[in-house]
Amino acid sequence: MTTPKIKLCAAEKHYSSPQGEDVIALAPVNLEIAKGEFVCLVGPSGCGKTTLINLMAGFEKTTAGTVTIDGRPVKGTDPDHIMIFQDYGLYPWRTVLGNVLFALEAKGLKKKEAVEKATEYIELVGLTKFTESFPHQLSGGMKQRVAIARALAVEPSVLFLDEPFGALDAFTRMYLQDELLRLWQEKRPTVVFVTHDLEEAVYLGGRVVLMAPGPGRVQKVIDIRLPWPRERTGDSLGKYRRELFEEFHLVHQQASGEAEYVI
Amino acid sequence: MKLFKRHNNVLPGFGITLGFTIFYLSVIVLIPLSALVFRTMGLTWGEFISTVTAPRVMASYKVTFGAALIAALINAVFGVLVAWVLVRYKFPGRKIVDALVDLPFALPTAVAGITLATIYSSNGWVGRYLEPLGIKIAFTPLGITLAMTFIGLPFVVRTVQPVIEEIEVELEEAAVCLGANRWQTLTRVIFPMLFPSILTGFALSFARGVGEYGSIIFIAGNMPMVSEITPLLIITKLEQFDYRGATAIACVMLLISFLMLLVVNLLQKWSRRYAD
Ligand SMILES: Nc1ncnc2c1ncn2[C@@H]1O[C@H](COP(=O)(O)OP(=O)(O)OP(=O)(O)O)[C@@H](O)[C@H]1O
Ligand SMILES: [Mg+2]
Numbered sequence: 001m002t003t004p005k006i007k008l009c010a011a012e013k014h015y016s017s018p019q020g021e022d023v024i025a026l027a028p029v030n031l032e033i034a035k036g037e038f039v040c041l042v043g044p045s046g047c048g049k050t051t052l053i054n055l056m057a058g059f060e061k062t063t064a065g066t067v068t069i070d071g072r073p074v075k076g077t078d079p080d081h082i083m084i085f086q087d088y089g090l091y092p093w094r095t096v097l098g099n100v101l102f103a104l105e106a107k108g109l110k111k112k113e114a115v116e117k118a119t120e121y122i123e124l125v126g127l128t129k130f131t132e133s134f135p136h137q138l139s140g141g142m143k144q145r146v147a148i149a150r151a152l153a154v155e156p157s158v159l160f161l162d163e164p165f166g167a168l169d170a171f172t173r174m175y176l177q178d179e180l181l182r183l184w185q186e187k188r189p190t191v192v193f194v195t196h197d198l199e200e201a202v203y204l205g206g207r208v209v210l211m212a213p214g215p216g217r218v219q220k221v222i223d224i225r226l227p228w229p230r231e232r233t234g235d236s237l238g239k240y241r242r243e244l245f246e247e248f249h250l251v252h253q254q255a256s257g258e259a260e261y262v263i
Numbered sequence: 264m265k266l267f268k269r270h271n272n273v274l275p276g277f278g279i280t281l282g283f284t285i286f287y288l289s290v291i292v293l294i295p296l297s298a299l300v301f302r303t304m305g306l307t308w309g310e311f312i313s314t315v316t317a318p319r320v321m322a323s324y325k326v327t328f329g330a331a332l333i334a335a336l337i338n339a340v341f342g343v344l345v346a347w348v349l350v351r352y353k354f355p356g357r358k359i360v361d362a363l364v365d366l367p368f369a370l371p372t373a374v375a376g377i378t379l380a381t382i383y384s385s386n387g388w389v390g391r392y393l394e395p396l397g398i399k400i401a402f403t404p405l406g407i408t409l410a411m412t413f414i415g416l417p418f419v420v421r422t423v424q425p426v427i428e429e430i431e432v433e434l435e436e437a438a439v440c441l442g443a444n445r446w447q448t449l450t451r452v453i454f455p456m457l458f459p460s461i462l463t464g465f466a467l468s469f470a471r472g473v474g475e476y477g478s479i480i481f482i483a484g485n486m487p488m489v490s491e492i493t494p495l496l497i498i499t500k501l502e503q504f505d506y507r508g509a510t511a512i513a514c515v516m517l518l519i520s521f522l523m524l525l526v527v528n529l530l531q532k533w534s535r536r537y538a539d
Contacts, residue, residue, distance in 0.1 A: 059436065079442025089437035093455045093537045102451070103441035134537045154441065 048216020402484025
């Protein structure tokens, strides 16, 4: 393998609780993500998925260990590495076009060029008819598509998504999963995708990183050697799903065993 | 806006609530105001015009509304700054500063007026250092602006503060993440979120400035044509038992204030147009 796009070396994160105790949100993690890879992070609530993705996206600093992207240590956020949030983070006072334009303007693109590019990405997510609509006039799924268009328009080399479809119904979710795959195959950014939905992880990921809580850590990394687009109900996917569910069951048992002591 | 509509439905029904609103506004606001207008009816149109456009009266409008406007603008800038610091920074004594903001509310206006006059008069604590620089505050329109700024500050701080507290950090984070620098985040993300509340604070501060009497007369010097505010002129007329003249001027003040507040309201509506 060539040099990895993202590399975590014994990266860990501690917080101090309000009582002043040391909370290990993430025990040392070693992980390498190749350029153009689609990696899913899954695990039960509290296992440090958000913490891990925040470390990579530069929203948080490691307590120990290092996170590097393109060989450079991550020091803060970077428009080349964009995060898409669960509740979209759209600006309610800007239209769909205005929202997508935001980052392009920040980048200093000329107005005409920026509008052209924004329009192109709005079309890419199929919202051309809603270019002049405000976010509150859109459904949840459409909002998330705007957020995706806004992120992609900057043409980032890494896309971080933290439970992006968590608030959506099953149909919209499946639809957007396919959309995301299509966009990923077209633009080939490196994607790190957090979810607590095992189905989603197996369906999307080239690799699935299963995490476990108490303290948050990487339990197992499963390679899903299947081409895209995948068949949701296919046997080959079923095999991987079973493997993941079995592993998850173990994690879950551990988690519930420790629940008493956590409380 | 959607939220608003839903809230409305909690009350018994549109008809009843609207009826009550109109009744309440009539008793509290409209009837006293119309009494004011009736009072001026005793004047002929010509008399009315000549009373309200007398040079001394015109000068007082300029002083009053001009100073109130400038004071409200100053407050709109520095009040937001104060609110920002109070919400976003933890520093020792923050609670005390927070309490200090309300002081202009609580202080009897006369006390505020006397205090300001003593501090800024030519031999006061501050005034004595400004005088050699050629800056005279007490007994000038500058002093009036200062007093209006003082009493108007809490209005801006207290309307903007809760909005800053409620800002979704995610929107800021998204901006930073999308490559916006600090200035861009401030002007394109934070300012649009605060703008409607800044406008409200501005309008309140302005209205308070226009209506203020007690704290201003001590520092104003009340020189006709220069530093005489309209409310004082009204009182003077009342003292001379010129009730009609007083109410005529009051009517004009009312009209101008109403128009200015209307403009602010429209502006505010415009600033929130995306929500309709
Ligand atoms: N700012 C913080 N201060 C203290 N503890 C924190 C903080 N952020 C996270 N933690 C702790 O770190 C652990 C991991 O949190 P994290 O948010 O990464 O979990 P998660 O896997 O994203 O969970 P979920 O699926 O519910 O989003 C949790 O036990 C949490 O209590
Ligand atoms: Mg999370």
